[in-house]
Amino acid sequence: MLIKLIVDNFKSFNKETELTMIPSNKTRKKVDHKISVKSTPLLKYAVIYGANAAGKSNLVEAFNFIQYSVVKAIPAYATTMFCKSEENNSKRASTFELQFTVNGKFYAYGFSLILKERKITAEWLYQLYQNGTAKTLFERELGKKPQLGEDVLLEKVDEIKLQTYLEDFDEKSNMLFLSFMNKEKKYNPNSKMFFFKEVFNWINENMEICTPQTSLTSFEYYYDDASLTIINELIKTFDTGISKVSINEISRDEFKKELPESIFDNLMEELKKKLEESDNKKFKVSMRSHNSFFNIENTKNGELKVSTIKLTHGNSFYDFKFKEESDGTRRLFELLDILLNKSENKVYVIDEMERSLHPKLTSKFIELFDRLHPDQKIQLIFTTHESTIMDQELFRRDEIWFVERDKDNNSNIYSLDKFKERYDKKLSKAYLEGRYGAVPVFTSFNFKEV
Template structure:
């Protein structure tokens, strides 16, 4: 789970801005929205509003960018991602920091870098002590003085000490990559090692943090192939009044697949599947899923046999005389199928960060999805952070005040992030009306076009 995220000098964010998932102490409503650990409680959702071009998508982009740098490398386009609306943005360091909960421990991990030069300046990782204003250094790094140090509390055995010394010597001249990534690149950190925190924290970024943008498919529908997956999807899809009466998996031929995919893509898919077969255990099924924006295919098989290819087919109405393919459904229905993966795939401890959750969805479907998120995943530690323009979900029966955030752009085109909770609204207030009336900010300021009396500009 995520506790806090902060960013500085990235795109429209100039000064440090912070999103926190720590609940406000005075809010007692919707207690089921809070997950409690030892001495720390965390919210399960954060909803971010803002006008077009306010910078709310940049907040999601900052998380995505940081994850990419951590798990891969610094991208070439980073040199244009600093805050370019201030004179010193080019020379200022950009900072990204996450506070997270992983394997029953709280960590703060972050790094600073010069985006224009694509140079890492510093990197740090601390373990946080719940209920106390304490943190224990796990490691710190400063590239200019070639310093990589473990905290005093880290006690290594002889083998780990030799390994760590070798790793740091090999990496001390590197200012283009992160040490956290290096410690997970072909390094075998055994279970129980004092260095295991490197593996745990990296795994959170690689597997637990999921960032999604509007035209990006969320799921490859693997949940259909799990225990009772098909049954669960049919139970839930009925709640959304999409006209779909039944979802099923249907086998298609290789020639059918060839007719639906561009030849180059088909060749890449079949080559990839062949490689999977070669690397799989003998007589054991290899499986891969192919997902495009409008279609889904699953391929499985064993070496030496024709692969089995399946796709999703949909029935409409109580008496369906013909099945519908996935690409025949509306954008909203396809988007809904993506979101349902969050509800039924049973991927615990995920943090889904979604830009424009409501894209192509009717307001009532968006509302219903959030209701089901809290209901179905009430015993799950999954978190949902999303941007939206949908004011109908700004409802204190659905969301707490501390789950609602705004991004507003000032006259200098600099974005600022703040919580609705600072307004201390009563529980009977109509939030959506007040928001659209401009009480909380985060809406477009429209101007009147100056026409002359004869109608000309």
């Protein structure tokens, strides 16, 4: 679970900015939103409000940047992502840090770099303890080889491995050491170096980040009978007009009509290679676009089977394709994955949660998320403009955040918990009135005819 995100000199965030999932001692409501890990309570939600261009999406982008940098590499487009409100920021290091818990351990992993040059200036990993102390697992400085902490005592075999790895590692490269230590390397779970794997896997697998350009949906649940039954029950509660969701096999010709010819030909070539490499073993590939999705798997006789979603509306004589549904309905199908997820320690980070959804659908989704994940170690962090869900029956005060830009065009983030308000106050009304900031401020405009 996420404990804290820290970011500095990134896009609209000029100074060190912190989003914390640690609950406030002042907030007494919604105690069920506090999830304890070894007696340390963490919050279930972070709901982030702000005007357009206030910096909400940049906060989500910070999560995305960290994950991409660790799993793949420092992206080429990073050179323009420093905060541009001050001239010196192009030469000043940007800092990123995640604090989180996995398998009962608490970690702080971070790195700093000159974004314009994609040059890593520092990297660190600490194990945190509940008494406020920390143990250094590794540290790295500019131009120097990474070093393990003095308290990390390796077995002889691991010590030899580490020395070999360090000889291969180029400290001047733009690759993070955490990434390097997970590149084609295996660790015994009992190894003192297993933290490299544990931390990398959490960042890679436990953070699910969804922007308007990406999708959460894998559609794996639609191929499980038990999950499909739940999906059908859920979709009816949202009043979309859909009465039944099922999986429908389609012919190769039907599939071909759905794709541009060049994409179809390239796909068939790739699938042919995959079929040859699979050695008659089972494989399944899912394709997803904004308008449709397809699942492709091999059969026993070596042929390809293509299937897609089929939707029934009430007593309608004809079925509907996924692409025939509204943006809001397709969006809802994306979010169903979150409701169906049963794995622990997931953190969903979603930009524009309410995109294409009616306010009541957004509110209903939150209610279902609460009901389906009552004691699960799972968190939902999302940006939104939807003031109608700013309700103390849905969220705690310390789960509601605001982002606004100051006079220098820098983003600042703060929690509703810093305001002293009566608990019966209508939060959404106060927010729209500008009581908490983070709303658009319009100037007058005189139109003159030419």
